[in-house]
Amino acid sequence: MRNFMLATALLALAACSGGADEPVARESGADAFPDQPEPAAVGRFAPQNDCVELPNAKLFFVDLGKAVRDRDANALLKLTSKDVKLDFGGGGGLTTFRERLEAEEGQLWKELDEILMLGCGRDEAGNMVLPWLFSQDLGVDDPFSTMVTMGPDVVMRDKPASTGAVVETIPWDTVQLADGFDPKAPFAKVTTRSGKEGYIATDKLRSPLDYRITAAPAGDGWQIVSFVAGD
Template identity: 30%
Template sequence: MKLICFLLATLVCNPVLAQRQSFPPIDQADRDPSLAEFRATLLERIAARDTEFLVASACPDIYLSHGTAGGPKEFRLNLTVPPETLDEEFRHEAVDLRESYWTDLETTLSQPGYFDEQGEFWMPHPWKITLPASLDPFTAFFVMGENVSLRQSPSRDGALTELISHEVVIVPDYLPEHEYQKIWLTDGTTGYMHRDYLWSMVGYRAALVKSDGGDWQICTFVTGD
């Protein structure tokens, strides 16, 4: 459940000055030592590419996409990506797809997170920000860093405009092959920022949930709106 309302008065196509807000990360995992231990173990097992441990740690109804049934069987397929499950034209990509999934899982679970009102632990922390209905969520990104350079041109050598920390920004045309992305701040300022600091607001998020028996499980790992 999202907890913070983000106020943005405009669409990027018709910018109107709005107050900028910063959302510094506060990781709440240490509020429950059993959760902190479980997450640390998960990350160790992910680094070891331990499929069996991850599948055993999943909820019976783990949510993995907005269009499939989910569950541990699907989780296993995502973690292993058997080539024969792909269309023939994509089978050569199986190894890259598998590694990308593991990397996304590790990156997401490594982020600061928060407890929602149901006691579920969600990562990353920007997921608790509620975007306005007028904003296309696929153009919204969170600056994952402190004092990140905003430059006047798409280059490390570009003149520094200002330093940005933990803000929601708009990327009207994200180009993954480009190292620097053109962004809008919510006050109308524009510039270029390195893609490594931009986290899509519809990117991967994960939820860890304590079962009735007291064991922590991974119950959501999904991307998209």
């Protein structure tokens, strides 16, 4: 199911990123993504594609999506700068990137799966930023205590259990953590923008400072120059 969702999301990005005069995607990548309609977006921060007019973005998305879907480290590294930034402590480079992809029980591949379903934005330098969310001004004072609801039908309940009464539905919007965040806990206590308190399932929340990709122009294409989390 996740592979199908990833294929659908990448097709939507690729389809929106190529003009009529752009070259057709390479056959090896195009065959990987069946034609599917783009889902409707609901919510302030529902994923969008702001990379529509960038030249050759379609080729990049198709190749990136295929590399991630196939868990093909060699293909992914071909799309990556030799000086890629991987953290804020000096970690970087292709060798380190490969090592991290092979470690942690494939966790970085799972992060890439999710990123590629969350749209594409552009930074002030004209680079592509994935997910789209990271390129947006969320209008919050503390991004470290901010989470974004991941979906059009995310519910907040009155207690940390699936049996709790629904207080509010919060589609693709910001909430503030009330008691910190434990990724292993099933629910997190949050406060909405209107001041209501409740509990949202942890797997329906994403930090705006979570993993993101920056891709910069390189020749006639694009190259990943950073893949980091945090700040």
